[in-house]
Amino acid sequence: MRTTDEHALAALSLAPDPVPVELDLRHALGHVTAAAIRAHADSPPFDNSAMDGFAVRWADVRSATADAPVALALMGESRAGVPFAETLVPGRAIRIMTGAPMPAGADTVVPLEVTSADERAVTIREVRSEGAHVRRRAEDARIGDEVIGSGVELSARHLAAAAAVGAARVAVFRSPRVGILSTGDELAPLGATPAPGQIYESNSVLLDGAVRRAGGIPVLLGPVGDRVDDVVAAIRRDDVDLIVTTGGVSVGAYDVIKAALAGRGAEFMTVAMQPGKPQGLGSVDGMPLLCLPGNPVSVAVSFELFVLPVMRAMRGLPQPLAWSVTTAGAAWSSPAGREQFMPVRWEAGSVAPATGLGAGSHLMARLALADGLARVPADVTDVRVGDSLEFRRFSG
């Protein structure tokens, strides 16, 4: 048996290189930058007022106080978007709005609150300093400056920053398109009435949501029954970058994924973990495939450990994902010789199994109560209250 880390590395080696694309800003949310975003223009693009008030020359107003106010005749106004076209004449003032360009000749803004004005003149009762309330051209960013680095996952604020410096299109890595194929004659699709011996299909629902939450685009390729030809037909796609299958990878007589793909580029093996021991992976006709076991909890665990890192690599994000350290708040047992990934609830700094019934890999409803996975080392068979454990929250 290989270790979990060995299998995660093998999976990662299948990840296609991230594909850079250029997107409009409004479509780039959540994507990772493939190159730094630089300012296409100065921000602000011109000196402008930080306040509603009056643009003046400091030399004219420097002596103004409440006791000895300074009065200046008005010669016009500068509005946001509608600049004042002339030059400020010494001894006069120009009404100015927040964000409006500083008129030529003016160097200081006096806020409305410390003035009285009518149509023709303004009386100034208080001043701060030369250049007060003026936002300088390029003080936020100068043309050519790097505003957002390469490898950054774009938030709403990043997009707005790019917009502010005129970067209408950005180079990012394409979202991975992930084909999802669940297999098994026992699967009744969502909304159908199961025949005797059938169960509701939930793995594609899990993967669909988890792929979305991880920044990918899910493409449902199934479910398909236990027929080799159906599997082979389902994975022959050119509109996905990666295919994740569930079920049919074990030692049973009807393990259809193994039957369809072993010898065509996929390998099947056991991994020293619980749940999720039977796994497969490989590249079939150039398509990277991760073949997960069929039990729902195994699928959830395998997604976190194997699929998510591959998707991160395809998105241009770094590895590895971090585990934090937590404390066991309950006792439970773990198999000898295998790492255990126990779905746990996290509460007040300690964790306890969410399932109440151990790591039972079929307990999907119970999994809804879990916050993440506790990782029990392979040589530990009894987790005791107070033991230190690695913990990671579920990604999706």
Next chain:
Amino acid sequence: MRTTDEHALAALSLAPDPVPVELDLRHALGHVTAAAIRAHADSPPFDNSAMDGFAVRWADVRSATADAPVALALMGESRAGVPFAETLVPGRAIRIMTGAPMPAGADTVVPLEVTSADERAVTIREVRSEGAHVRRRAEDARIGDEVIGSGVELSARHLAAAAAVGAARVAVFRSPRVGILSTGDELAPLGATPAPGQIYESNSVLLDGAVRRAGGIPVLLGPVGDRVDDVVAAIRRDDVDLIVTTGGVSVGAYDVIKAALAGRGAEFMTVAMQPGKPQGLGSVDGMPLLCLPGNPVSVAVSFELFVLPVMRAMRGLPQPLAWSVTTAGAAWSSPAGREQFMPVRWEAGSVAPATGLGAGSHLMARLALADGLARVPADVTDVRVGDSLEFRRFSG
């Protein structure tokens, strides 16, 4: 001036009640449940095998050891999705696959690994206990059980749990549709070349992304210039639940939002905060409106403090959002009498201004470097290194 908390409460009082809708599971990711999700069927729906192996009667195999193995003739097989139709006869065994229904008469599964078998018989070298490796009907969830509570934000695992118990449609609260209207003659739309005195429009880019990240559906209603009629026309919509405007709420002569909406149901006021002092809100012809100032950093701060809580209420999520406590890693100044919301970087447990130039509300490019907001109380004018401060990460 009202306090930030007072204004946040006034905003929250405008939030329309959350609207319950029924959605297909695959469309419910990220929605909040409007009612508990209950099991429509037992999970598992029938006793089934946890292993590939042989279904037997415990009475027939209990003595089996490596030294004294027990041999049983085979009478058929039970596959996942293809149950064995007859009853197990005493003294015989049935080949069984993981997930396949337990045949009538069988009570225990012996895993493949501790057996040898040919077409006609199996030899069993080891047994565990009566009932071993059998998953019991309903041990995960019983029909009618609450699987996911009301008020839960649905993750991929929640959806899979709902699928596993046959809940193909779920009652959730509708995503809020948020109209976004940025205003100002100075705004050049993304991709255009700004005229003299114009700047690139970034507020609608910020709000578009922030609304998406907060679980809402953004609807762009602008930008519009400083014309009252254009504002009035733009907000006359029946396809949004809430409108957020930016700009035009201050004391200037051309504050178009104020000119258009004061007296029609919206109020305009100053809030004791920096940035973001001028604000407006109200209900115009039944449409709730939050009118933010126009400076980009003010918009980012106002979104976190006023828009996000309203959206959470509309989504059925609880209030308030939590602030954590952190330490100032740098010194900076804050205005007297106003709470300051400083965009900061968070590193190793302390925070420092991201902008380097104070809370300048126009420093959008610098805002991209911030991780969240530090909240400086109104009576603090000098933040010193080591001071305790409240901190919250940006939501989007």
